[in-house]
Amino acid sequence: MAETLTTTALTLKDIAREAGVSLATVDRVMHNRPGVRPDTVRRVREAIERHSFQPHVAAAELARGRARRFAFVMPSGPNPFMQQIEAYLGEMAGWLAARRLGVEMVATDVFDPSVLAASLEALSGDYDGVAVVALDHPSVRAAINDLVDAGTKVVTLVSDVPSSRRHHYVGIDNIAAGRTAGALVGRLVGQSSGKVAIVAGSQGLRDHAERIFGFNQVMASEFPGLSVLPVLEGRDQDDRSEQVLARLLGEHADIVGLYNVGAGTQGVAKALSDAGRDEVVFVGHDVTVLTRRLLLQGVMDAAISQNPGHEARAAVRVLLALARGEPILREQEKIRIDIVMRDNLP
Amino acid sequence: MAETLTTTALTLKDIAREAGVSLATVDRVMHNRPGVRPDTVRRVREAIERHSFQPHVAAAELARGRARRFAFVMPSGPNPFMQQIEAYLGEMAGWLAARRLGVEMVATDVFDPSVLAASLEALSGDYDGVAVVALDHPSVRAAINDLVDAGTKVVTLVSDVPSSRRHHYVGIDNIAAGRTAGALVGRLVGQSSGKVAIVAGSQGLRDHAERIFGFNQVMASEFPGLSVLPVLEGRDQDDRSEQVLARLLGEHADIVGLYNVGAGTQGVAKALSDAGRDEVVFVGHDVTVLTRRLLLQGVMDAAISQNPGHEARAAVRVLLALARGEPILREQEKIRIDIVMRDNLP
DNA sequence: GGTGTTTTGAGGTACGCAACTCATTTTGAG
DNA sequence: CTCAAAATGAGTTGCGTACCTCAAAACACC
Structure with a gap:
């Protein structure tokens, strides 16, 4: 009836006795320190295995004394999504303090590879872990690898650098996000012909390229009647997004769907309403103060969201687990693609 | 440029010096032990506030010695959702062991108030925390309150008992879930007339009643052209759900949408396909092996999901935070209503 | 057998806090 | 002013690990 999921209550001392060695030797084995004969190593390892011994995380943490420092390298300038991440880190202040974790924000121009790389290099040695919103570029990749080689744990946040040796990526699968957007636009349009616009x-x-790729994939295979217009580039700015979209709306009277891949949402919404085209199915990204209002007003039909709070917390937890040498709860740290409509606004 | 989010590195000793008292007195204040003058209490509290001091969680955990025990009271019998929760707890085994947390599963008939109440009473005194999938019934409420009075931390899981004094509810807002289902059915149907069936x-x-309430709310206010048929009761069983739905489909040729509120999904799907009505928009709950397949096949159009892994982990984290007297990260522990379609299947 | 090197044992300290005891000081009532 | 009660100080122990030193033992090599 009552089934226990955990067992351990042993200490290092028990392992030492079990393996017939002293505490010091077990300690050497546990931390891969030299000076232990291979045969002895094996005996100790076996004793650990046999009881599936786990060091008491609280004791380990206390014993090492030294506090840990993590750095979050984020875009400078006003970006609502990044501000949310920062805000959530602020909310964790108590949690962090109780664990003697120091988290510092480093603002930099993440869109300039050399600047970003320099910022990363500057962190070397000072931090136990680094979370970075990274551009995928050779010099950035090299900077990340240097950090890793120096023993710093590195996670990429929101945007990945898969070719680097970063330990983990905390963010969504952007191709799947684009596919989801495509499926939503297609389904919500609910008719078999018309044109669909993309603003990136x-x-x-x-990440934008991947989303567009996924979007087009779904449109081509599942909604062949809908034709996707060439991608507009709005540089994530409101005014520019508004201009390019307004022109497009003027040229095509039969636009029935719109996918806004990045930011600039305010401008996109304005172009739509100024053109009197509120009936166009509008799918965008991220839940912010603005998109929340647009969803409630019915201007936006759905938002694809990656929970910034979850990303912030996951990044911290992953860095901590990496630093402690603990396994990562992959399922927990996976960032899900949320579909947010008016009625499930968080 | 680099902005620090945390400060603390103080110890109890520093607080004692700061307040001009001894360690013993600080300890008395921290743990609300008697024998300290109100004025002294204030001085110590102020010193703690001033530096926003937080006890080192690792040191505190280590010092208390005793391991913590949590019980999960779950429905007996095969229930995929509950099995998933149990599985995720299993995945946490290492995490739990490293923190010397014992988690035990207690299977019981949660649908019988007296049996459930008795199971809860039996736990009294043995556990630091209890997570329970609870029926909302006076005797269950009383049992929960008794546990709380005995100092046990109690969280309700999946299904709440709001009238009890449980410390926390880990689960979704079922009215919002129903509203979300309504919005999806309405939007995906994409036409203004027809009938909609509900199987509960x-x-x-x-939870079922709340979901139906939310569903009807949205249908009435936003999709007045769609008429909702009386609720069918399938007792969460496949065969019964299939029978009642098959009969209904025979009676109404103009059913365009279907909301399956609980389990019995297999039967619902079978009734639909046997009747050759695959075009009906079908929205249900939870991502299981079965619903995943149905979504991929296009039989189901969307699933409203509450992440069972998240619920399991949140329950453990909340119980632990409660037991330690730590604040709860509400944003983190909130269970979101996920909309899952084919392209964002987790 | 002697020498030098590697491996191991033994032991200690520190980490920050909880929980406790016991002695001492302060306070307030009579 | 006295005495008991209340308040406080001082100190101890233990939690399980990391990290360090020093000495002893085992070993390899000539």
């Missing part, structure tokens, strides 16, 4: 920040950004 | 387990179950 830049096709040079990895 | 029982209208006596709190």
Whole structure:
């Protein structure tokens, strides 16, 4: 009836006795320190295995004394999504303090590879872990690898650098996000013909490119009657997004769907309403004060969201687990693609 | 440029010096032990506030010695959702062991108030925390309150008992879930007239009743052209759900939408396909092996999901935070209503 | 057998806090 | 002013690990 999921209550001392060695030797084995004969190592390892011994995380943490420092390298300038991440880190202040974790924000121009790389290099040695919103570029990749080689734990946040040796990526699968957007636009349009517009920040950004790729995939295979117009680039700015979209709306009277890949949402919404085209199915990204209002007003039909709070917390937890040498709860740290409509606004 | 979010590195000793008292007195204040003058209490509290001092969680955990025990009271019998929760707890085994947390599963008949109440009473005194999938019934409420009075931390899981004094509810807002289902059915149907069917387990179950309420709310206000048929009760069983739905489909040729509130999904799907009505928009709950397949096949159009892994982990984290007297990260522990379609299947 | 090197044992300290005891000081009532 | 009660100080122990030193033992090599 009552089934226990955990067992351990042993200490290092028990392992030492079990393996017939002293505490010091067990300690050497546990931390891969030299000076233990291979045969002895094996005996100790076996004793650990046999009881599936786990060091008491509280004791380990206390014993090491030294506090840990993490750095979050984020875009400078006003970006609502990043501000939310920062805000959530602020909310964790108590949690962090109780664990003697120091988290520092480092603002930099993440869109300039050399500047970003320099910022990363500057962190070397001072931090136990670094979370970075990274551009995928050779010099950035090299900077990340240098950090890793120096023993710093590195996670990429929101935007990945898969070719680097970063330990983990905390963010969504952007191709799947684009596919989801495509499925939503297609389904919500609910008719078999018409045109669909895409507004992106830049096709040079990895995440935007991936989203567009996924979007087109679904449109082509599942909604062949809908024709996708060439991608507009709004540089994630409101005014520019508004201009390019307004022109497009003027040229095509039969636009029935719109996918806004990045930011600049305010401008997109304005172009739509100024043109009197509120009936166009409008799917965008992220739940912010603005998109929340647009959803409630019915201007936006759905938002694809990656929970910034979850990303912030996941990044911290992953860095901490990496630093402690603990396994990562992959399922927990996976960032899900949320579909947010008016009625499930968080 | 680099902005620090945390400060603390103080110890109890520093607070004692700061307040001009001894360690013993600080300890008395921290743990609300008697024998300290109100004025002294104030001085110590102020010193703690001033530096926003937080006890080192690792040191505190280590010092208390005793391991913590939590019990999960779950429905007996095969229930995929509950099995998933149990599985996720299993995945946390290492995490739990490293923190010397014992988690035990207690299977019981949660649908029988007296049996459930008795199971809860039996736990009294043995556990630091209890998570329970609870029926909302006076005797269950009383049992929960008794546990709380005995100092045990109690969280309700999946299904709440709001009238009890449980410390926390880990689960979704079921009215909002129903509203979300309504919005999806309405939008995906994409036409202004037709009938919509509802299959529920029982209208006596709190969560089902709430979902139906939310669903009807949205249908009435936003999709007046769609008429909702009387609720079918399938007792969460496949065969019964299939029978009642098959009969209804025979009676109404103009059913365009279907909301399956609880389990019995297999039967619902079978009734639909046997009747050759695959075009009906079908929205249900939870991502299981079955619903995943149905979504991929296009039989189901969307699933409203509450992440069971998140619920399991949140319950453990909340119980631990409660037991330690730590604040709860509400944003983190809030269970979101996920909309899952084919392209964002987790 | 002697020498030098590697491996191991033994032991200690520190980490920050909880929980406790016991002695001492302060306070307030009579 | 006295005495008991209340308040406070001082100190101890233990939690399980990390990290360090020093000495002893085992070993390899000539």
